[in-house]
Amino acid sequence: MYAIVAGGGKVGSNVARSLLSMGHEVTLIEQRPYRFEQLQDEFEHQVLLGDATELHVLERAGIARPPELVLGVTGDDEDNLIICQIASEGYKVPKVIARVNDPRNQEHFDLLGISQTVCATSNVLGLVEHEVPEHGIVHLLELRKENLEIVELQIDKDSPAAGKRVAGLKLPDGTRLVAVVRNGRSELAEDATVLRPGDQVLAVLEPGKEDELRKVLFKR
Amino acid sequence: MKLVVIGCGRVGSAVARDLAEDGWDVTAVDEQEEALARLGSRWSGGFVVGHGMDAQILRKAGVPDADAVVVSTDGDNTNLVIGQVVEKRYAVPCVVVRVLDPARADFYAARGLRTICPTQTAISALGAAVRKATPAVEQS
Numbered sequence: 001m002y003a004i005v006a007g008g009g010k011v012g013s014n015v016a017r018s019l020l021s022m023g024h025e026v027t028l029i030e031q032r033p034y035r036f037e038q039l040q041d042e043f044e045h046q047v048l049l050g051d052a053t054e055l056h057v058l059e060r061a062g063i064a065r066p067p068e069l070v071l072g073v074t075g076d077d078e079d080n081l082i083i084c085q086i087a088s089e090g091y092k093v094p095k096v097i098a099r100v101n102d103p104r105n106q107e108h109f110d111l112l113g114i115s116q117t118v119c120a121t122s123n124v125l126g127l128v129e130h131e132v133p134e135h136g137i138v139h140l141l142e143l144r145k146e147n148l149e150i151v152e153l154q155i156d157k158d159s160p161a162a163g164k165r166v167a168g169l170k171l172p173d174g175t176r177l178v179a180v181v182r183n184g185r186s187e188l189a190e191d192a193t194v195l196r197p198g199d200q201v202l203a204v205l206e207p208g209k210e211d212e213l214r215k216v217l218f219k220r
Numbered sequence: 221m222k223l224v225v226i227g228c229g230r231v232g233s234a235v236a237r238d239l240a241e242d243g244w245d246v247t248a249v250d251e252q253e254e255a256l257a258r259l260g261s262r263w264s265g266g267f268v269v270g271h272g273m274d275a276q277i278l279r280k281a282g283v284p285d286a287d288a289v290v291v292s293t294d295g296d297n298t299n300l301v302i303g304q305v306v307e308k309r310y311a312v313p314c315v316v317v318r319v320l321d322p323a324r325a326d327f328y329a330a331r332g333l334r335t336i337c338p339t340q341t342a343i344s345a346l347g348a349a350v351r352k353a354t355p356a357v358e359q360s
Binding site for chain 2: 053054055056076077078079081082086089090104105107108111112
């Protein structure tokens with residue numbers, strides 16, 4: 001496989017190293033001269049000095065072949081978005097992945113059609129939420145391409161769903177309860193399953209349905 | 221008619237003043253509060269301090285019901301992203317984006333974005349000025 005990695009910081013250089021060790025062909029692009037020099041010691045001719053949002057730099061890196069994979073992993077969200085747009089829309093690169101540095105910019109990537117994104121901050125936040133009791137909805141997994149997400153939520157004693165059967169809940173369209181974890185054991189959420197305070201419930205839903213689901217299960 | 225100018229530097233502020241004089245209701249957005257001074261002491265339009273990538277700032281500036289938006293910060297990629305977001309999310313009928321790099325300006329213009337490239341304008345004007353002021357060169 002041929003991959004272009006735009007951005008030679010910690011993320012980019014480590015990904016490039018891994019891809020190379022797996023036997024793939026890689027060009028790493030870095031625009032800061034001092035960082036480029038450091039990278040050159042290790043990556044030699046496989047690292048290129050330049051701004052990866054400039055078409056001629058991408059062309060020198062072989063964007064027109066096109067590569068199977070382009071990664072926009074610089075420290076600048078606008079740059080990452082533009083790199084991925086140019087690669088996928090201009091050069092028909094089949095797979096592009098963007099790094100989102102500021103989670104508030106995630107909505108822009110979604111809106112502009114860059115569906116494969118990675119945001120370290122959001123991932124860390126997700127883990128923190130998981131550790132905080134009395135949490136609301138915790139995101140476990142986002143399947144952007146499939147337009148689905150899996151979340152976990154806890155039924156507390158004030159929940160309007162406590163004591164009710166799953167079949168008796170007026171769940172919003174596009175949401176479904178999958179499993180109930182009780183006393184450390186999980187079982188599939190059947191129509192006849194009765195929810196109790198303290199239950200951890202796994203639900204699968206379409207993105208954007210959270211608030212509706214929250215209303216049914218938390219009344220807020 | 222309502223206009224929002226994002227990026228109130230030399231270019232943005234001049235566009236804001238120019239169209240305000242035509243009678244547009246103009247709001248300028250800039251990260252730096254000092255940019256307000258560029259609009260002149262008699263500025264009666266709006267001014268919002270913040271980054272154009274911030275959806276809250278865009279709403280505060282009135283982008284959702286603007287008739288036109290000019291994006292002219294000092295970053296090409298920032299302008300391209302903000303321009304597309306404004307067009308797609310808020311369906312503003314006229315979005316004009318400044319892009320200094322001619323290659324990127326062309327690339328996005330081909331995709332339907334209204335890009336203005338001052339660099340390309342300068343290239344054309346400089347060449348034309350030389351041609352106009354000198355006898356025609358014989359084609360070899």
